[in-house]
Amino acid sequence: MWVGNFDRTPLHLSSGVTGAGPIFHAVMLAANRGRESMGAHEILPPPADVEEVTICVLSGMRASAWCPSRAKEWVAAGDEPLPCAWHHQSGGGVVTIYPPEFRAWAAGADGHNLLTVRAANDALPARLHAEAFARAGERPRTDAAATLSIANPPAGATYSVDPTLRREFQALPLRAVSLRPTMLTWLVDGATIGTASSERSLAWPLAVGAHDIEARDPDGRIAKTSVVVK
Numbered sequence: 001m002w003v004g005n006f007d008r009t010p011l012h013l014s015s016g017v018t019g020a021g022p023i024f025h026a027v028m029l030a031a032n033r034g035r036e037s038m039g040a041h042e043i044l045p046p047p048a049d050v051e052e053v054t055i056c057v058l059s060g061m062r063a064s065a066w067c068p069s070r071a072k073e074w075v076a077a078g079d080e081p082l083p084c085a086w087h088h089q090s091g092g093g094v095v096t097i098y099p100p101e102f103r104a105w106a107a108g109a110d111g112h113n114l115l116t117v118r119a120a121n122d123a124l125p126a127r128l129h130a131e132a133f134a135r136a137g138e139r140p141r142t143d144a145a146a147t148l149s150i151a152n153p154p155a156g157a158t159y160s161v162d163p164t165l166r167r168e169f170q171a172l173p174l175r176a177v178s179l180r181p182t183m184l185t186w187l188v189d190g191a192t193i194g195t196a197s198s199e200r201s202l203a204w205p206l207a208v209g210a211h212d213i214e215a216r217d218p219d220g221r222i223a224k225t226s227v228v229v230k
Contacts, residue, residue: 001027050074056084058096066094100177101151104199147179148221150213152201155225161206173201176215176223187214 003019004011011019046052055062057069066087075081088095098106152175153159161170174186178198185195186202188211196202198217206229215223 046074049077051077053081055081056087059084059086061085065089068094100179100198103181104175104201107199148215148217148223149177150215150223150225151175151177153213153225153227156227158228158230159206160230161208167205170206171203172206172227174204174213174215175201178217178221182217182219185216187216188212 001020001024003014003016003023051074052072053062053075054070055073056064056067057071058067061084062081063070064084064087066089067084068087086096086098088097096106152173159172161167174196176184176198178184182198183195184198184202186193186204188204190212193204194202204213208229210226210228212224212226
């Protein structure tokens with residue numbers, strides 16, 4: 001969907017959200033009304049090799065009895081998707097245990113019941129995590145690569161310094177994922193640049209050159225990556 005002027009003059013008081021988006025939305029609603037007027041007939045019959053299942057809207061896994069939001073989705077026939085390992089019943093009601101890579105997002109998202117694991121000796125989170133892995137048919141990995149990894153920047157990424165922007169506004173957010181929330185020490189080329197919670201990112205001002213980036217936790221685990229800044 002595109003909205004614009006054919007002579008390439010800029011639009012005024014219009015963007016994709018206010019211009020193309022509403023038009024596309026209206027077209028899809030009209031198409032759906034046309035589908036409903038056809039009665040039981042589908043626009044296209046579903047392929048023979050798929051089947052409709054109920055999934056958890058949040059995790060995308062097969063819905064369990066505790067998933068608060070569900071939706072229908074098509075999956076490969078005979079496929080056995082894992083049951084949702086995010087939602088669990090506890091003494092205080094249904095809780096959501098997010099995978100480590102989604103905790104920071106969930107902490108800033110409104111309307112989510114986020115269970116933050118703060119200590120290794122917290123019995124309730126430990127039990128629920130064990131149940132999550134058991135229902136998913138997995139075992140929690142304990143190697144360093146599984147318990148601490150760098151989520152940003154990706155290994156081998158290349159960044160460019162924009163000469164038109166002030167350098168203080170050109171920073172790379174460093175973020176790591178750990179099995180449980182912890183404090184991380186960040187190093188670039190062997191020099192410590194700061195500490196931050198694993199649930200937050202640490203901004204590193206871009207510097208031209210090839211750089212090795214490390215994240216270290218209090219237990220001695222280390223995650224590494226490297227980038228190039230031009």
